[in-house]
Amino acid sequence: MNKRHAMIAAALAGACAASTAFANGQDSMAGQxxxxxxxxxxxxxxxxxxxxxxxxxxxxxxxxxxxxxxxxxxxxxxxxxxxxxxxxxxxxx
Structure with missing residues (x-):
């Protein structure tokens, strides 16, 4: 894997983590x-x-x-x- 592929993979992982955190935050706020x-x-x-x-x-x-x-x-x-x-x-x- 070259630097470009590593950077793209890191960006995708970050985007996935952020969307998951946002979705989990929305669910946890509903019961409050x-x-x-x-x-x-x-x-x-x-x-x-x-x-x-x-x-x-x-x-x-x-x-x-x-x-x-x-x-x-x-x-x-x-x-x-x-x-x-x-x-x-x-x-x-």
Missing amino acids: ADQEKCYGVAKAGQNDCGTATHGCASQATADNDAKEWKYVAKGTCEKVGGKLGAKRGAEKK
């Missing part, structure tokens, strides 16, 4: 109408999305970090000890 973001309740490795320190779900490094969040059923966040908004300044270091 009855849920809300709850900060401070995610266990290490079980957060639902990225923060200023990382860009992906499942990358939380500590339990109950105030800047990490997880989707929970509406009306249950504060009952389980979480907050509906990120702690002011928690996103910046």
Whole structure:
């Protein structure tokens, strides 16, 4: 395989990965109408999305970090000890 073929293969792989990620993101958003973001309740490795320190779900490094969040059923966040908004300044270091 020469450089040109390698570049084309890489571009195609990237396009496929991006379209798959987009499709998966659309499916996961459909079931969230009855849920809300709850900060401070995610266990290490079980957060639902990225923060200023990382860009992906499942990358939380500590339990109950105030800047990490997880989707929970509406009306249950504060009952389980979480907050509906990120702690002011928690996103910046």
